[in-house]
Amino acid sequence: MIRLLQIEFIKLWNNRASKILVFSYFILLTSIALVAAIKFDIGPINFHLAEQGIFNFPYIWHFNTFITAFFKLFLAIVIVSMMANEYSNKTIKQNLIDGLSKKEFILSKFLTVVTFALISTVFVFVVSLILGIVYSDFNELSIIFSDLEFLLAFFVKLMGFFAFCMFAGILVKRSAFALGFLILWQIFEGFVRAILRWKIFEGHTETDAVMGLFPLNAMWNLIDEPFSRLSAVQSLGDQIGEDFRFDYAVHWYEILIVLGWTAIFVYLSYALLKRRDL
Numbered sequence: 520m521i522r523l524l525q526i527e528f529i530k531l532w533n534n535r536a537s538k539i540l541v542f543s544y545f546i547l548l549t550s551i552a553l554v555a556a557i558k559f560d561i562g563p564i565n566f567h568l569a570e571q572g573i574f575n576f577p578y579i580w581h582f583n584t585f586i587t588a589f590f591k592l593f594l595a596i597v598i599v600s601m602m603a604n605e606y607s608n609k610t611i612k613q614n615l616i617d618g619l620s621k622k623e624f625i626l627s628k629f630l631t632v633v634t635f636a637l638i639s640t641v642f643v644f645v646v647s648l649i650l651g652i653v654y655s656d657f658n659e660l661s662i663i664f665s666d667l668e669f670l671l672a673f674f675v676k677l678m679g680f681f682a683f684c685m686f687a688g689i690l691v692k693r694s695a696f697a698l699g700f701l702i703l704w705q706i707f708e709g710f711v712r713a714i715l716r717w718k719i720f721e722g723h724t725e726t727d728a729v730m731g732l733f734p735l736n737a738m739w740n741l742i743d744e745p746f747s748r749l750s751a752v753q754s755l756g757d758q759i760g761e762d763f764r765f766d767y768a769v770h771w772y773e774i775l776i777v778l779g780w781t782a783i784f785v786y787l788s789y790a791l792l793k794r795r796d797l
Contacts (some may be wrong), residue, residue: 520626520630523623523626523627523630524627524630524631524634526614526619526627527601527627527628527630527631528631530601530604530610531597531601531631534600534601534604536600537597537600537601540593540594540596540597541593541594541597543593544590544593544594544597544639545642547587547590547593548587548590548639548642548643548646549642549646551583551586551587551646551650572656574650574651574653574654574655575651575654575655575656575657576651576655576657576658576662576663576665577662577663577664577665577666577667578666578745578748579647579650579651579655580647580666580667580669580670581666581669581742581745581748581767582745583643583646583647583650584643584669584670584672584673584742585742585743585744585745587639587643587673588673588676588677588742591639591676591677591680591681594635594639594677594681595680595681595684595698595701596694596698597635598631598632598635598681598684598685598688599684599687599688599694599697599698599701600688600694601628601631601688602628602684602685602687602688602689602692602694602697603688603691603692603693603694603697604694606692607693611624621789621792621793622789624792625785625788625789625792628685628788629682629685629785629788632678632681632682632684632685633678635677635681636674636677636678636681637674639673639674639677640670640673640674640677643670643673644670648663651663668768668769669742669769671769671774672741672742672769672773672774673741673742675741675774675777675778675781676738676741676742676777678777678781679734679737679738679777679778679780679781679784680735680738682780682781682784682785682788683701683734683735683780683784684697684701685784685785685788686784686785686787686788686791687700687701689788689791689792690791704734704735705735708730708733708735708736711730711733712726712730712736715729715730731773731776732776734777734780734784737773737776737777737780738777738780740773741769741773741774741777742769743766743767745767748767
């Protein structure tokens with residue numbers, strides 16, 4: 520496995536665009552720390568974002584994993600380009616000639632996907648831990664290390680999305696078209712949601728249950744939005760008569776759905792590669 524990873528990272532290191540995107544991705548993950556510096560002083564109004572509780576333990580695990588998940592698009596471009604370059608540069612054919620089996624080729628790509636997801640998760644953990652230690656009002660160990668399931672959900676979410684990108688890259692063979700395929704799939708899921716909501720089901724509950732089985736929606740469901748958990752938002756809800764207290768937990772069945780889709784994307788990637796005459 521280490522040999523397969525070495526092959527992939529040598530390819531990435533020799534690709535200038537991929538290096539820039541990877542470094543930009545991790546710089547963006549670090550930049551969430553800059554949120555702590557946001558201050559507004561307008562007359563008598565003094566607003567400091569870090570003082571609103573977003574870096575309090577254990578809330579910080581929820582907030583940071585939700586926000587940083589949006590940056591995954593940078594690595595999505597890297598993974599799609601990685602697959603497209605195999606075809607355009609004919610390195611996939613050369614790898615197979617040199618003795619790499621098609622199964623090993625897909626395994627090397629999936630190991631890269633898992634590595635990116637794992638490094639991202641560790642990176643977010645370290646950045647969040649430092650921010651929490653500096654800004655959190657709660658520093659008891661039992662509080663600091665509670666709600667870590669959001670990090671597990673973050674890892675599974677990235678792994679599933681990157682596996683989808685890998686499949687798209689193999690299916691379409693061109694990075695621009697593969698990214699277009701991902702966008703079209705998102706539109707397709709939105710269209711299905713609209714049909715279910717307005718033509719088939721009468722309520723949101725049934726629609727959400729069915730849409731939770733679709734890959735991108737399943738990944739989104741892993742980490743719910745964290746903003747309504749803020750005490751300021753809940754206080755506002757109480758004043759206007761709205762209940763902003765929802766179920767924010769990471770559910771085991773949502774993780775299983777995404778893991779299932781991850782396995783499907785890896786298998787379909789292998790099946791496509793096996794059928795093609797390279």
